[in-house]
Amino acid sequence: MITRIPGTTATRSRVIVHNGIVTTVTTSPDKTEDMYVQAKGALAAIEKNLADAGSSKAKILTAICYCADMSRKAELNKAWDEWVDTSNVPMRAVLGVSLEGKDLIEIICTAVA
Incomplete structure (x- = not known):
């Protein structure tokens, strides 16, 4: 069974859980030009998404961070x-x-439930 937690639009889920694996993706809700602030916001959103799926940052297996400015x-x-x-x-x-x-940062995480 696949469990989907809806995102902000009807065509996107913010969290998917399947066979004990949680996948989530997010950006920062704060669109400031400050990379640090956006990163903190995105990580907080990841933590909330994981909690909503019954997981936590302690259970993250992998994270991919897409960064708009590598400098x-x-x-x-x-x-x-x-x-x-x-x-x-x-x-x-x-x-x-x-x-x-x-958006300066987008993060995808895979974790165990």
């Missing part, structure tokens, strides 16, 4: 290092991409 990756790293569960550090990749609107 500012240190700001993302700072937010990540402050947020991550250091007793259960997941694999993480950061990719430079073009994002829509004012």
